[in-house]
Amino acid sequence: MRGLKKQRRIQVIIAAFVALGVSTALIGYGLRDGINFFRSPSQLTAEPPAPSEVFRLGGMVEEGTLERGQGETVRFRVTDGGASVPVAYTGVLPDLFEENQGMIGTGRYVNNVFEAHEILAKHDETYMPKEVVDALKEQGFYQDPNGS
Numbered sequence: 001m002r003g004l005k006k007q008r009r010i011q012v013i014i015a016a017f018v019a020l021g022v023s024t025a026l027i028g029y030g031l032r033d034g035i036n037f038f039r040s041p042s043q044l045t046a047e048p049p050a051p052s053e054v055f056r057l058g059g060m061v062e063e064g065t066l067e068r069g070q071g072e073t074v075r076f077r078v079t080d081g082g083a084s085v086p087v088a089y090t091g092v093l094p095d096l097f098e099e100n101q102g103m104i105g106t107g108r109y110v111n112n113v114f115e116a117h118e119i120l121a122k123h124d125e126t127y128m129p130k131e132v133v134d135a136l137k138e139q140g141f142y143q144d145p146n147g148s
Contacts, residue, residue: 040135042082044109051110057085058104058132066099078103078114080135085109089116097121102132 038056039049049055062084065077072091076099077084087105097103097119105116 038104038131040080040083040132040138041078041085042080042135042138044085044114045083048112049109051108054106054108056104056106056131057087057109057114057116058102059085059135060132061097061099061101061103063099078105080132080138082138085114086112087114087116089119091117091119093119094121104132 038058041057041059044057057078059078059080062077062079065075067075069075074089074093075086077086079085089105089107098121101121104120105114106118106120107114107116109115
């Protein structure tokens with residue numbers, strides 16, 4: 001009787017580990033496309049990712065670089081004060097998108113151009129994503145609009 005209880009306990013423990021492994025694998029599989037890493041222009045130029053990697057690029061839209069081409073393609077440069085990266089985006093830009101403003105784009109870095117498939121702009125006068133603020137502060141390029 002005692003050996004049977006021990007054997008049953010071992011089977012339950014093994015089944016729990018198998019269930020944990022399967023659930024971890026399913027969660028990882030489900031999130032594989034939903035995880036986008038953030039990079040600043042300085043990080044991007046220092047260590048360019050593979051062309052197939054999707055990530056987020058954030059910084060300030062460089063003044064004088066916004067070019068609206070034929071069709072819906074828009075080209076501009078994003079900077080963090082230390083480096084500047086060309087961006088190409090096909091689509092309609094957010095209403096609050098403009099030069100000298102913070103932005104985050106999601107896309108791929110192909111042939112030294114960030115090809116964005118999504119652009120997010122700040123949503124009010126003072127908001128800027130934390131990752132962008134941190135990257136700009138690191139480069140000494142950030143001025144707090146509140147004076148703090």
